Amino acid sequence: MTKKMTKKGSKVSKKFNLLNSLYEGVLQTAEVTRTGTVRLKKADLKKMIEDAFSEAAQRAAGGERIRFPIIGALVRKEVKARKAGKGTNPFTGEPMEIKARPATKKPRWSFPRALKEIFGEKKNW
Secondary structure, eight states: OOEEEOTTSOEEEOOOOHHHHHHHHHHHHOEEOTTSOEEOOHHHHHHHHHHHHHHHHHHHHTTOOEEETTTEEEEEEEEOOBOOEEEEOTTTOOEEEEOOBOOEEEEEEEOOHHHHHHHHOGGGO
16 A cells, blocks of 8 residues: 655555556566566466455445446445334235344445446347
Protein backbone atom coordinates (compact mmCIF):
# COMPACT_ATOMS: atom_id res chain seq x y z
CA MET A 1 0.00 0.00 0.00
CA THR A 2 1.76 3.12 -1.17
CA LYS A 3 1.02 6.50 0.33
CA LYS A 4 1.85 9.98 -0.85
CA MET A 5 2.11 13.24 1.03
CA THR A 6 -0.23 16.12 0.32
CA LYS A 7 0.64 19.82 0.64
CA LYS A 8 -0.71 19.97 4.19
CA GLY A 9 1.40 16.98 5.27
CA SER A 10 -1.37 14.42 5.79
CA LYS A 11 -0.98 10.98 4.27
CA VAL A 12 -3.40 9.94 1.52
CA SER A 13 -3.40 6.44 0.07
CA LYS A 14 -2.78 6.19 -3.65
CA LYS A 15 -5.76 5.14 -5.78
CA PHE A 16 -5.73 1.45 -6.72
CA ASN A 17 -5.40 0.48 -10.39
CA LEU A 18 -5.74 -3.19 -11.33
CA LEU A 19 -3.76 -2.93 -14.57
CA ASN A 20 -0.86 -1.14 -12.89
CA SER A 21 -0.79 -3.73 -10.13
CA LEU A 22 -0.67 -6.60 -12.63
CA TYR A 23 1.91 -4.81 -14.79
CA GLU A 24 4.24 -4.28 -11.83
CA GLY A 25 3.88 -7.93 -10.86
CA VAL A 26 4.78 -9.09 -14.37
CA LEU A 27 7.82 -6.83 -14.45
CA GLN A 28 9.04 -8.27 -11.15
CA THR A 29 8.55 -11.97 -11.98
CA ALA A 30 9.14 -12.23 -15.72
CA GLU A 31 12.50 -13.49 -16.96
CA VAL A 32 14.11 -12.78 -20.33
CA THR A 33 15.99 -15.66 -21.93
CA ARG A 34 19.14 -15.40 -24.04
CA THR A 35 17.07 -15.47 -27.22
CA GLY A 36 15.04 -12.48 -26.02
CA THR A 37 11.78 -14.28 -25.22
CA VAL A 38 9.96 -13.48 -22.01
CA ARG A 39 9.18 -16.39 -19.67
CA LEU A 40 6.51 -16.27 -17.00
CA LYS A 41 5.35 -19.24 -14.96
CA LYS A 42 1.61 -19.95 -14.76
CA ALA A 43 1.81 -20.26 -10.98
CA ASP A 44 3.40 -16.81 -10.72
CA LEU A 45 0.76 -15.31 -13.00
CA LYS A 46 -2.03 -16.94 -10.97
CA LYS A 47 -0.55 -15.59 -7.73
CA MET A 48 -0.26 -12.07 -9.20
CA ILE A 49 -3.92 -12.09 -10.30
CA GLU A 50 -5.10 -13.41 -6.93
CA ASP A 51 -3.02 -10.83 -5.06
CA ALA A 52 -4.34 -7.99 -7.25
CA PHE A 53 -7.96 -9.05 -6.77
CA SER A 54 -7.56 -9.49 -3.00
CA GLU A 55 -5.97 -6.04 -2.71
CA ALA A 56 -8.83 -4.62 -4.77
CA ALA A 57 -11.38 -6.28 -2.47
CA GLN A 58 -9.64 -4.85 0.60
CA ARG A 59 -9.62 -1.38 -0.93
CA ALA A 60 -13.31 -1.71 -1.86
CA ALA A 61 -14.12 -2.79 1.71
CA GLY A 62 -12.37 0.40 2.84
CA GLY A 63 -14.78 2.50 0.78
CA GLU A 64 -12.85 3.04 -2.45
CA ARG A 65 -14.57 2.39 -5.81
CA ILE A 66 -12.47 -0.15 -7.72
CA ARG A 67 -12.80 -0.34 -11.50
CA PHE A 68 -12.01 -3.51 -13.40
CA PRO A 69 -11.52 -2.87 -17.12
CA ILE A 70 -14.40 -4.12 -19.29
CA ILE A 71 -16.14 -6.18 -16.58
CA GLY A 72 -17.30 -3.57 -14.06
CA ALA A 73 -16.68 -1.92 -10.72
CA LEU A 74 -16.71 -3.02 -7.09
CA VAL A 75 -17.86 -0.70 -4.33
CA ARG A 76 -19.01 -0.91 -0.69
CA LYS A 77 -22.72 -0.33 -0.07
CA GLU A 78 -23.94 0.65 3.37
CA VAL A 79 -27.24 -0.99 4.30
CA LYS A 80 -29.28 0.84 6.93
CA ALA A 81 -30.53 -0.82 10.09
CA ARG A 82 -34.13 -2.04 10.17
CA LYS A 83 -36.39 -2.14 13.21
CA ALA A 84 -38.34 -5.23 14.20
CA GLY A 85 -41.94 -5.21 13.11
CA LYS A 86 -45.06 -7.17 12.39
CA GLY A 87 -46.19 -8.50 9.04
CA THR A 88 -48.31 -11.19 7.46
CA ASN A 89 -47.23 -14.39 5.77
CA PRO A 90 -48.25 -13.97 2.12
CA PHE A 91 -49.00 -17.70 1.71
CA THR A 92 -51.00 -18.42 4.85
CA GLY A 93 -52.18 -14.94 5.84
CA GLU A 94 -51.24 -15.39 9.49
CA PRO A 95 -49.39 -12.64 11.39
CA MET A 96 -45.64 -12.99 11.93
CA GLU A 97 -42.71 -11.16 13.54
CA ILE A 98 -40.06 -9.60 11.28
CA LYS A 99 -36.63 -9.60 12.94
CA ALA A 100 -34.54 -6.45 13.36
CA ARG A 101 -31.48 -6.08 11.15
CA PRO A 102 -28.32 -4.20 12.16
CA ALA A 103 -26.58 -1.78 9.81
CA THR A 104 -24.08 -3.57 7.55
CA LYS A 105 -21.63 -2.90 4.76
CA LYS A 106 -21.94 -5.16 1.73
CA PRO A 107 -20.09 -5.42 -1.58
CA ARG A 108 -21.88 -4.17 -4.68
CA TRP A 109 -20.87 -4.99 -8.23
CA SER A 110 -21.93 -2.73 -11.09
CA PHE A 111 -21.60 -3.68 -14.73
CA PRO A 112 -20.78 -1.23 -17.55
CA ARG A 113 -23.48 -0.31 -20.04
CA ALA A 114 -21.71 -2.05 -22.96
CA LEU A 115 -21.75 -5.36 -21.10
CA LYS A 116 -25.42 -4.94 -20.19
CA GLU A 117 -26.25 -4.30 -23.85
CA ILE A 118 -24.41 -7.44 -24.96
CA PHE A 119 -26.47 -9.53 -22.54
CA GLY A 120 -29.63 -7.63 -23.46
CA GLU A 121 -29.45 -8.42 -27.19
CA LYS A 122 -31.49 -11.47 -28.04
CA LYS A 123 -29.14 -12.61 -30.80
CA ASN A 124 -26.46 -13.38 -28.17
CA TRP A 125 -28.65 -15.92 -26.34
